[in-house]
Amino acid sequence: MNEIATSLSLESLRQRSKQRGEPAWLAAARERAWRIFERLDWPTRKNEAWRYTDLDPAWFALDLEETRPAELRQRDELPRAVRERLAESDAEAALVFEDGRLVYAHLPAELSAKGVVLSDLAGALEDHGEHVEGALYQAVTETGLQGPEDKLAALNAALWGYGAFVYVPAGVTLEAPIGVFHYAARPGKLSLSRTLIVLDDNAEATFIEEYLSEELARTHVAVGELLLRPGARLRHAGVQTWGAGAHHFHRQRALLERDAVLLDLAVNLGGSLARTEVASELVGPGADSEMLGVYFAGRDQHLDHYTTQHHVSAQARSDVYYKGAAAANGRVVYQGLIQLEPTAQKTDAYQTNRNLLLSREARAESVPQLEIAANDVRCSHGSSTAPVDEEQLFYLATRGIPRVQAQQLLVAAFLEEVLGRVPLEKLRLHIARIIEGRLSAS
């Protein structure tokens, strides 16, 4: 069942792992994942989680973006789009990958002196192996979000070529965000990244991961593993702004131990098709996962989202709020699951999805679900989809505001409820600007 370019095989996988000098445990994990990948079929619409999205195996039958050694540059030698993002985000510490190759790395000396690690995953395996082993593949393996083996997850677990590693030692607080930027310029490639973030006890950090490119046909399979040790606090944003033609598959899972707090923001604005799966696993009491999402699909875009709030521990809280809009013939999908184990008494879990449609051809699907095996809990879910209010548009128009601008205003207002919960002002402006651009183009 290997529809991926013929250059890929178990043999070539072993070869690559060896060339990179990867430890035996990693080589074994890759091999196991590969075998699963080979054995499984691609998901189809018959699969409940893929009910509204057609997945075409051809998207994965591209040249693999091979891992290449880092080639570090000065900040002013980076592609302009990345420089602008670096300048606009408040990120002090940052990594930039260009077509899968590390081209920029910066970590202020005072942070590394405190034991903070920010590096590409390959480098971390060599220099900080003790932090990586035992953490990698803990949150996301070759299984799907619901447990069983999963073709896309296995693909990434076997073949990921690069990614970021973040480690924040116990008790350390980072004031400025860490930024990781994935920039792509080469079309026709399949790239796979894996990012591992480990926050030790009571550590605190903000992490922003962005994907950006011009228009280009390309497939990216991204994985994010977030490990929050007891009392850790992480603000995490994934911002997908690939150009048209890109296919993006993102799977992220956070493990929250006792009293850990996660504020997650998933932003889906780019690409032709994007599928974003975000999961939180609440394994310790007092854990708190706020999972926010905003998305906007313009012409010829299909954006699919899947959230999972998996409560294992008692006395934890999770709150999903995803809001998005679709214009022109854009399609948006939201599915979400609140899953409470019998052990998850005294849980608070909420899930809301709201969609705004700006045209007749735009479509939204929304399927919130509950699966509750505990009885002393507070849970709620809700979803809605509505067209943009013509009376509001008319009102704004009578003040001289053109229709497109009025729509921008209403979309921004609609998303404000979610973005207002994210204390990252510059990121919010960035998102607003992109939506503005998409709206005037739609």
Add this chain to the structure above:
Amino acid sequence: MTKTLEIRDLWVNVEDTPILKGVNLTLPRGEVHALMGPNGAGKSTLGKVIAGDPSYEVVRGQILLDGEDIAELEPDERARKGLFLAFQYPVEVPGVTIANFLRLALQARYGQEVPLTEFYGKLQRAIETLEWDEAYVTRYLNEGFSGGEKKRNEILQLMVLEPAYAILDETDSGLDIDALKVVAKGVNAMRGPEFGALVITHYQRLLNYIVPDVVHVMMDGRIVKTGGRELALELEERGYDWLKEEVGA
């Protein structure tokens, strides 16, 4: 020649039902006209059709703004040409602050960036005239506003945008007497040779504060009588029945 907003033989349908049946009305700049008439006569319809509400079908007739027929223009284009409608029922727009919205509207009106200082200058003056609290402009547009606050907000927008022609649709209804005076103050502050207003109202009371040059009476989709100030007083006293008989409606 005086510039005017002129409605010529305007026929308007809603779902094939005629609502306006040949309205003729000329509002010159520099004047304030009152438009009165019983419930359902078509006053709000006229206001919305002039503003360009797409839910009404203009069957025939012309809407001439300073001589140019604007009947085919989009509502935002009409606004940028200097038309303003204060709604009888302003909609709520959660998530959009008054300040942000008004700045965009002003920019759209001028077709260019408006310096912040200039914008806040205008806003400040309007707030003072209307004896309002600055805190309102950071609130979301009309969200949770009382009926009276919404009306005051309409006049605030009128003052900041400074249109050539304004249609005020029952801006007085829902206002207490103090608010009524304040709103009238705002409209009177706009009066001048370059500004014309059509004030739709049921009550003579408002016209004590905004003194009209001309009073029109609309019945069943037509202007049936036009007169001076005293016409409003007469209507207040006698109601509409005598007029109905007079025009044979």
